[in-house]
Amino acid sequence: MDLSKLNPPQREAVVTLQGPLLVLAGAGSGKTRVITHRIVHLLNERPDHILARNILAVTFTNKAASEMKERLVHMAGPRAQGVLVCTFHAFGAEMLREDIHRLGWPKKFAIADMGDQLAIIRRAMRDHRIDDRAFDARKVLGLISKAKNSGQAPEPKPEGIGDDYDLITHMVYPDYQLALKAQGSVDFDDLLILPTRLLREHSDLYLKYTHRFRYLLVDEFQDTNLAQLELLKLMAGQSKNVCAVGDDDQCIYSWRGAEVRNILHFDHFFPGGKEVRLEQNYRSVQMVLDAANAVIAKNPERKAKQMWTDRKGGPKVKVVACPNDEEEARFVAHEIQKHISLGVPADDIAVLYRTNGQSHPIEEMLREKNIAYEVVGGSEFFDRREVKDVIAYFKVIVNRLDEISLMRIINVPSRGIGDVTVERLHAHSRAEGVTLWTVMRKASEYDDLPPGAGAKVHEFVDLIERYRAAYEAGQLAVATRKLLEEIGFRDATRAHATSATSADKKLKGVDGVIDSLERFEKREGPKASLLTYLNRLSLDNKQEDDEDVPGSNRRVTLMTIHSSKGLEYRLVFFIGMEEDLMPHGGMQGEAQNLEEERRLCYVGITRAKELLYLTRAVTRVKRGKEVPRTPSRFLEDLPEDVIEHVTPDAPRQGPPTTEEKNFFANLKERFKKPQPGTPGGGGVPPGGRAG
Ligand SMILES: Nc1ncnc2c1ncn2[C@@H]1O[C@H](COP(=O)(O)OP(=O)(O)OP(=O)(O)O)[C@@H](O)[C@H]1O
Numbered sequence: 229m230d231l232s233k234l235n236p237p238q239r240e241a242v243v244t245l246q247g248p249l250l251v252l253a254g255a256g257s258g259k260t261r262v263i264t265h266r267i268v269h270l271l272n273e274r275p276d277h278i279l280a281r282n283i284l285a286v287t288f289t290n291k292a293a294s295e296m297k298e299r300l301v302h303m304a305g306p307r308a309q310g311v312l313v314c315t316f317h318a319f320g321a322e323m324l325r326e327d328i329h330r331l332g333w334p335k336k337f338a339i340a341d342m343g344d345q346l347a348i349i350r351r352a353m354r355d356h357r358i359d360d361r362a363f364d365a366r367k368v369l370g371l372i373s374k375a376k377n378s379g380q381a382p383e384p385k386p387e388g389i390g391d392d393y394d395l396i397t398h399m400v401y402p403d404y405q406l407a408l409k410a411q412g413s414v415d416f417d418d419l420l421i422l423p424t425r426l427l428r429e430h431s432d433l434y435l436k437y438t439h440r441f442r443y444l445l446v447d448e449f450q451d452t453n454l455a456q457l458e459l460l461k462l463m464a465g466q467s468k469n470v471c472a473v474g475d476d477d478q479c480i481y482s483w484r485g486a487e488v489r490n491i492l493h494f495d496h497f498f499p500g501g502k503e504v505r506l507e508q509n510y511r512s513v514q515m516v517l518d519a520a521n522a523v524i525a526k527n528p529e530r531k532a533k534q535m536w537t538d539r540k541g542g543p544k545v546k547v548v549a550c551p552n553d554e555e556e557a558r559f560v561a562h563e564i565q566k567h568i569s570l571g572v573p574a575d576d577i578a579v580l581y582r583t584n585g586q587s588h589p590i591e592e593m594l595r596e597k598n599i600a601y602e603v604v605g606g607s608e609f610f611d612r613r614e615v616k617d618v619i620a621y622f623k624v625i626v627n628r629l630d631e632i633s634l635m636r637i638i639n640v641p642s643r644g645i646g647d648v649t650v651e652r653l654h655a656h657s658r659a660e661g662v663t664l665w666t667v668m669r670k671a672s673e674y675d676d677l678p679p680g681a682g683a684k685v686h687e688f689v690d691l692i693e694r695y696r697a698a699y700e701a702g703q704l705a706v707a708t709r710k711l712l713e714e715i716g717f718r719d720a721t722r723a724h725a726t727s728a729t730s731a732d733k734k735l736k737g738v739d740g741v742i743d744s745l746e747r748f749e750k751r752e753g754p755k756a757s758l759l760t761y762l763n764r765l766s767l768d769n770k771q772e773d774d775e776d777v778p779g780s781n782r783r784v785t786l787m788t789i790h791s792s793k794g795l796e797y798r799l800v801f802f803i804g805m806e807e808d809l810m811p812h813g814g815m816q817g818e819a820q821n822l823e824e825e826r827r828l829c830y831v832g833i834t835r836a837k838e839l840l841y842l843t844r845a846v847t848r849v850k851r852g853k854e855v856p857r858t859p860s861r862f863l864e865d866l867p868e869d870v871i872e873h874v875t876p877d878a879p880r881q882g883p884p885t886t887e888e889k890n891f892f893a894n895l896k897e898r899f900k901k902p903q904p905g906t907p908g909g910g911g912v913p914p915g916g917r918a919g
């Protein structure tokens with residue numbers, strides 16, 4: 229590898245291989261690049277004779293992980309395949325797959341999704357005679373998760389402190405944990421907590437894992453939470469070869485438990501290491517960088533950073549006030565169309581927003597103009613009822629203890645196992661203290677079931693057992709087609725749909741599952757199993773990146789700022805620059821966490837390489853009424869000499885000006901797509917994760 233592709237501090241970070249190392253630096257300074265180069269350097273230098281499998285790199289999303297892996301293979305060849313690149317949660321799942329039985333779970337555990345979790349909580353609430361309509365199970369789940377992530381069981385608050393929810397959470401929590409374990413499941417937070425327990429409580433496993441993973445690298449360290457830090461501290465073992473990179477100004481997940489202290493006090497958790505600062509920004513032109521610096525400078529209590537770029541000048545940041553939200557969308561779509569016609573690849577353009585709902589008007593306009601786009605994380609695909617039903621079949625097939633899924637499908641499509649039968653079966657299961665499945669297997673022994681019900685239950689049990697064997701023999705997509713055919717799933721779906729179009733949509737969902745299974749089998753090869761598919765699905769879903777949603781790569785990307793972490797695009801439209809949206813918060817009142825909103829604004833701005841649009845609507849339709857909007861306070865922080873005020877009608881709506889044509893002709897020359905294999909970082913998908 230050519231170390232001359234790095235600046236001196238980057239090089240220092242890449243070649244310092246022993247002991248803790250922190251790279252704390254602003255956006256676009258090459259932190260992610262340091263990680264990839266450092267891995268390649270490790271593969272070349274082989275300190276302690278390590279192999280690829282001794283390296284673990286942790287990224288923030290599954291998408292970032294697969295992109296980093298691809299890049300590594302591109303840089304270092306097939307030997308990089310052995311490096312484990314994944315998220316903390318995926319790593320935890322990997323460890324549990326090997327050793328969870330040491331904590332008393334079945335080896336084939338399942339990862340509960342939100343639906344499963346809520347069902348368990350609601351049941352526990354009912355058991356405690358708490359009205360699950362008066363109290364929101366989601367809120368209880370949120371509190372449980374928060375407690376688990378901060379490493380504590382929910383405690384009852386002292387008299388007078390805390391509200392009903394604290395009390396409910398405290399009551400429900402033990403039941404929730406027991407129910408999960410009883411059905412052989414773990415929740416998302418357990419993927420961090422249980423591996424930590426494994427390492428703490430079993431010294432042989434501590435030796436096994438710390439010996440296997442001797443070089444650890446973590447990207448986006450500013451957004452790690454306490455549970456992740458605990459796991460990392462243990463995994464660091466005695467040698468503490470931990471390289472963490474991040475930017476305290478980009479901590480945007482504190483609402484989900486991220487602790488910026490982890491990065492600010494890195495030397496406390498990993499003493500005796502080195503700290504490297506990177507100051508050159510390679511991503512953005514001067515105008516964009518100036519805008520970003522001006523916004524973030526207003527945050528108190530940050531580690532001040534000096535960022536500079538040698539990409540002087542560039543076009544000014546365009547600040548656009550549109551009459552209303554529809555016009556904002558029209559303007560954005562129009563500009564996108566113009567830039568595409570000027571030769572900017574669609575996948576080098578992104579539209580960023582604070583909240584998911586903001587994408588709809590933009591989507592409509594893009595569709596109208598026939599511009600291909602992709603909404604990251606916006607797909608409700610796996611929330612569709614039919615899709616959930618099919619997934620529930622999978623879950624029961626791999627784990628018959630999963631009673632929540634079992635209940636979902638026991639009579640779907642309808643097979644004559646009615647409520648009375650189900651109730652009686654439950655009663656027997658409780659009375660005998662055995663699982664529902666055990667009771668179902670001997671259903672014909674009970675004489676209190678409605679006539680014929682026993683036989684129907686047996687048929688169902690037989691169906692599940694037969695398909696269990698079929699799936700174990702491989703060919704997941706084939707088995708699924710057969711299963712759906714046998715139970716008449718499509719016909720039933722069609723019969724229940726209110727119209728032909730709605731039926732089509734539902735069936736498309738079913739096809740989508742089969743397609744995604746097929747892609748999964750292709751990716752994983754012979755080791756593809758239904759269980760790993762399901763676990764992969766829960767991880768991906770939680771992560772909100774839709775690797776499994778079909779799409780070509782020449783598309784405009786629409787996403788929230790939260791999803792845009794680490795990415796870069798030549799053209800960025802940051803929409804909805806208004807109070808209440810950016811910063812997001814109560815009407816006119818103070819945003820709940822203004823500093824974090826400012827960091828979000830900084831993250832959004834710093835995604836742009838060449839050209840940044842900050843758009844806002846003067847009025848917005850809310851619940852059928854047109855409401856006046858106040859410009860975002862962050863706009864006021866931008867120095868006048870880096871911005872240009874643009875009015876959305878003439879001349880912007882017209883054909884490109886000569887000045888624009890020249891500018892983009894120039895850009896085209898400067899940013900010709902590198903061919904794979906050419907120096908200078910070929911192989912990075914444009915608009916993909918960089919570094
Ligand atoms: N020494 C360098 N020479 C040329 N280009 C570089 C250099 N370092 C980084 N880059 C480029 O600068 C861009 C930003 O790098 P990278 O994504 O690694 O930054 P980052 O610090 O991880 O940003 P973020 O904080 O947004 O995650 C990438 O396109 C990368 O290839």
Ligand SMILES: [Mg+2]
Pocket residue numbers: 259260261447794919
């Ligand atoms: Mg990065």
